[in-house]
Amino acid sequence: MSCIRHAAACVALCLTAAPAVAAEVADGPVTAEFGGRLHWDFASFDNDARGPRNPDDTEVRRLWLDLSGKFYGWGYKIEGDFAGLQDEFxxxxxxxxxxxxxxxxxxxxxxxxxxxxxxxxxxxxxxxxGVFMERSMFASSVAPLYRLGAAWITARPDYTIGGSVYSLESIDAWKVKGRAVGARGTWTPLRDDERTLHLGLSLAREYYDHPGRDGANGLRIAPRPAGHLSDNSRATLVSFNRGLDTDVDKYSLEFGLSQGPLYVQSELGGADFDDGSQRGEVRSAYGLVGWFLTGESMPYDSKSGRFARVKPLRDSGAWQVALRYDTIRGKQHLDGSANFRDVSMEQASVGVNWHLRSNLRFMLDWIESRNRDRLAGVTLDRTRALTGRFQYDF
Structure with a gap:
């Protein structure tokens, strides 16, 4: 009960503080602005008997607070996630x-x-x-996420080019050792008031130092196929933890289209792993289609090469329905030998989103997922989930 009280106190502080701190505290060479987001999730599972059961649960998925602004010509941002306080203060x-x-x-x-x-x-x-509560299985398990480094981005009205050098460590995940370089380019050949066509390419080369040895974390790709609370439905696609330096090449081909109330998003992604004695590969694809029943269009942020915040056209809010199919497969083998691992995961989702305000949203997703061992020709797990979210940001 104490953890629930702590989480509730954080939520109340976030909501009550928002209107008071959303404005800049100074208008000059030094400025500061507070912001944050609250995502409260729930999940109800229908598990089959072939894998461990996922218990129904709720969680404060994100409780972020941030401070951003200008300091004598430099911009800055400091952001933390306080959701972990619900487990232990x-x-x-x-x-x-x-x-x-x-x-x-x-x-x-x-x-x-x-x-x-x-x-x-x-x-x-x-x-x-995002249209769904969860990102694609590839993005949630293979993308580098938050890392320490330096980056450059050039943005023009119809394209962006960005690149970075980064450590595989982060402020909190310091047991992951290594270094990397990445790049992303986007192009919008069609963009006007009625439609936006987005094309993109992402690349990364990562060098992991002795994963699984001398205190370094092992390298394992194991998505959650039925949402963030479906830990018991995870399956390992590749695993490198023998203490050998491991190189990883990652890529993703991007497609996005917003035309009136229609929204389409799809990507093909992959990652190749090599530690000198064994190799692994991950291949993935997803496609989603969304439709605004109330006539809105998905906005586009040309400075970042991504789609952005929905703004309802009426006081009753914006309603969106969406479908997504997501699949990912991992193979692994010793050099010169046949695969000893070949596992696939697939997910079909139906989503309904109610954007009551531009910063206030309710989400409901129905997920059907299945994991298969391709070598044995058997289904490892089949899980259905009903998930939902209350979301507020400022």
């Missing part, structure tokens, strides 16, 4: 997200610190704006 359960400084130049923007890397359209779209 301790400073160790506060997770750092964006912690960086930026500088604008005529040719582009420099970012230094911890930030989300430029990789995949699905991961670059904010969790406040």
């Amino acid at each position: 301790s400073g160790d359960n506060v997770e750092a997200k964006d912690v960086y400084v930026t500088r604008d130049f005529k040719a582009g923007k420099l970012t230094v610190g911890q930030f989300k890397q430029y990789f995949t359209l699905d991961d670059r779209i904010s969790s406040n704006y």
Whole structure:
């Protein structure tokens, strides 16, 4: 009960503080603005007998607070996730997200610190704006997420080009050792008031130092197919934990289309793993189609090369329905030998979103997922889930 009270207190503080702190505290060379987001999720599962059962549960998925502004020509942002306080009220359960400084130049923007890397359209779209509660299985398990590094992005009305060098460590995940380089380019050949066509390519090369040895975390790709609370339905696609340096090449081809109330998003992604004695590969694809019943269109942020916040056209809010099919497959083998692992996961989802305000949303997703061992020709797990979210940001 104490953890629930702590979480409730954080939520209440977030909601009551928002109107008071949303404005800049100074208008000059030094400015500061508070922001945050609250995502409260629930999940109800229908598990079959072939895998461990997922218990029905609720969680404060995200409770982020941030401070951003300008400091003598430099931009800055400090952001933390306080959702871990619902488990134990301790400073160790506060997770750092964006912690960086930026500088604008005529040719582009420099970012230094911890930030989300430029990789995949699905991961670059904010969790406040995504059509489904969960990102694709590829984005949620393979994308680099928040890492320490330096990045540059050049943005023009019809394209962006960005790249970064980064550590595989983050402020909180310091046991992951290694270094990496990544890049992302986007192009909008069609963009007007009625439609936006987005094309993109993401690439990354990562070098993991002795995963699984000398205190370094092992490297394992194991998505949650039926939502964030479906830990018991995870399956391992590839695993490298023998202490050998491992190289990983990642890529994603991006497609997005917004035309009137229609929204389409799809990506093909992959990752190749090599530790000198064994190899692994992950291949993935997803496609989603959404439709605004109330006539809105999905906005586009040309500065970041991603789709953005929905603004309802009427006081009663905006309603959107969506379908998604998502599949991912992993194979692994010793050099010169046949595969000893070949596992696939697939998911079909139906979603309904009610954007009551531009910063207030209710989400409901129905998920049907299945894991298969392709070598044995058997189904490992089949899980259905009804998930929902209350979401507020400021």
